[in-house]
Amino acid sequence: EADIYQTPRYLVIGTGKKITLECSQTMGHDKMYWYQQDPGMELHLIHYSYGVNSTEKGDLSSESTVSRIRTEHFPLTLESARPSHTSQYLCASSAVLAPEQYFGPGTRLTVT
Amino acid sequence: SQQGEEDPQALSIQEGENATMNCSYKTSINNLQWYRQNSGRGLVHLILIRSNEREKHSGRLRVTLDTSKKSSSLLITASRAADTASYFCATDAKSNFNKFYFGSGTKLNVKP
Numbered sequence: 001e002a003d004i005y006q007t008p009r010y011l012v013i014g015t016g017k018k019i020t021l022e023c024s025q026t027m028g029h030d031k032m033y034w035y036q037q038d039p040g041m042e043l044h045l046i047h048y049s050y051g052v053n054s055t056e057k058g059d060l061s062s063e064s065t066v067s068r069i070r071t072e073h074f075p076l077t078l079e080s081a082r083p084s085h086t087s088q089y090l091c092a093s094s095a096v097l098a099p100e101q102y103f104g105p106g107t108r109l110t111v112t
Numbered sequence: 113s114q115q116g117e118e119d120p121q122a123l124s125i126q127e128g129e130n131a132t133m134n135c136s137y138k139t140s141i142n143n144l145q146w147y148r149q150n151s152g153r154g155l156v157h158l159i160l161i162r163s164n165e166r167e168k169h170s171g172r173l174r175v176t177l178d179t180s181k182k183s184s185s186l187l188i189t190a191s192r193a194a195d196t197a198s199y200f201c202a203t204d205a206k207s208n209f210n211k212f213y214f215g216s217g218t219k220l221n222v223k224p
Contacts, residue, residue: 004154031210043155043200043214050210058211090154099143099204101212103154 003027006091006104013081014112021076021107023091032074033101035090036060043090049074081111117215118201124221131188133218135201136181144177145202146186149217155200158186193224 004025013019025032030051035043045058049068063085064078074093078085088108092101119134135144143162147155161168161177161184168175174187188195198217205211 033212035214040198040217040219042216045211045213048210056210059213092155099145099212100157100160101145101147101155101202102157103147105154 004091004093004102004104006089006107008107009105010108010110012110012112015080015082017081017111019078019081019109021078021089021091021109023074023076023104024072025074025093025102025104026072027093027095027102028071029093029102030071030096031094032068033092033094034058034064034066034074034076035092036062037088037090037106039088047076081109083111085109086111118199118218120218121216122219122221124223125191127191127193127222127224129191129222131191131195131220131222133186133199133220135184135186135215137184137201137203137213138182139205141179141203141205143204144175144184145212146173146175146184147200147202147214149198149200151197158199188220191220191222193222196220196222 007022032049034047037043044060046062047066049055088106090106091104094101145160146158149155159170172189177184198219200217202212202214
């Protein structure tokens with residue numbers, strides 16, 4: 001069954017560490033997205049990609065970076081984690097001509 | 113900003129009752145979507161309505177769209193305890209259909 005995966009599901013790290021949140025999808029979708037969501041709050045788009053080698057920043061200023069070397073893989077990297085990065089990070093994908101997004105289970109990040 | 117605003121922020125009803133939640137947005141759209149999120153996990157797509165549609169049904173869900181008022185409503189009929197979740201509307205923008213904007217959600221509690 002086609003799906004979208006995120007690892008790790010939970011992560012607690014110290015300030016200043018470099019981390020990469022993984023996201024992979026098996027649906028062959030060209031479009032992929034990263035959202036940040038605080039508990040009970042709205043989702044904020046931080047990065048998106050139209051396809052391989054194309055990435056764009058979203059509306060929420062973020063100190064993270066992304067890459068899209070393969071269609072199925074869209075990792076997000078924080079070079080130096082800070083307590084303000086504590087949040088849930090949701091990855092999603094969609095097909096080019098279909099706006100419905102499929103979401104992964106999320107990574108809950110805590111920076112101490 | 114383009115973000116939708118859901119209303120009410122929280123709704124508590126008895127099983128079997130209908131639940132109605134509303135979404136307003138600010139600029140012209142191509143389509144509007146509703147998603148459900150259980151306990152801070154990933155979002156699940158429920159239904160999409162295009163800007164040239166006024167009403168859509170899917171099982172116990174009924175969505176309406178009024179582009180003149182820039183608003184949409186989601187009706188869940190004969191609610192069940194399993195419908196307890198947060199519900200979000202998401203809009204794109206006429207100028208950029210690749211970006212999606214989510215509201216802050218309506219938290220629905222269906223009491224058995």
